[in-house]
Amino acid sequence: MSAPCLLSGHSAALIPAAGSGTRLGRGPKAFVEVAGQSLLARSVQALAPHVDEVVVALPPGTELPPGLPARAIVGGETRQESVRRLLQATRAERVLVHDAARPFLPEQVVHALLEALVDTGAATVALPVADTLVRAGTGIPGLDSGCWGELVPREDLWAVQTPQGFARSVLLAAHDRARAEGYAATDDAGLVARQGGRVRLVPGDARLFKVTAPGDLALAEALATAWDRGQR
């Protein structure tokens, strides 16, 4: 399938994959395999049919595995720096930024994100929070970080996932300004929102969880069986 007609101009998927995977403890995380396929390969394959090109930021000294429909650049020391380099490595008008560490990306989610992008020029996939939320008691007399401090109302709270979509010029301007001001964010939509941009929230999917800690890998292995049989 070629790039959707909802997007005008060229589009690129930008995949930050240059992390060291410290919390997982299995070496550079993008190359870790789940049911025989790396996290990176799964993420690239999920996005490639929807865009004109895929660019991946890899850790220094590593190479793109053969056969993936993507080109590679060297990432930076932080996720933010890796994404900035990716933005500089493409001329596409629309970009979808997606963590290599989120290998299960349903096609419907990509379609919904692309539709939302037409409206605002900036959108992120996110999940409404389902759990009860509490702030730990740090700073409250008699309590500490292991104690219930205060309840946080969960209405209107969303847990941010990727992919996140932007007009490239909008995201590049947000990155340039953040860099000039020495501001760091954990994601790209946060950079755009901080500078007054309107970011549309697009309902995500629980299966889009980020493989972060060893327990997530067990979950990913279990999910991969159904996913690879086409149950998406």
Ligand SMILES: Nc1ccn([C@@H]2O[C@H](COP(=O)(O)OP(=O)(O)OP(=O)(O)O)[C@@H](O)[C@H]2O)c(=O)n1
């Ligand atoms: N310098 C970095 C750090 C992270 N990432 C990417 O950003 C995504 C989200 O990062 P995270 O899950 O935190 O990965 P790591 O940084 O590898 O994990 P850790 O913090 O446990 O080392 C991942 O796809 C990761 O490869 C990146 O491209 N460049």
Ligand SMILES: C[C@](O)(CO)[C@H](O)COP(=O)(O)O
């Ligand atoms: C971009 C992200 O995955 C959205 O939830 C997240 O912010 C990445 O955070 P990390 O600290 O780099 O894992």
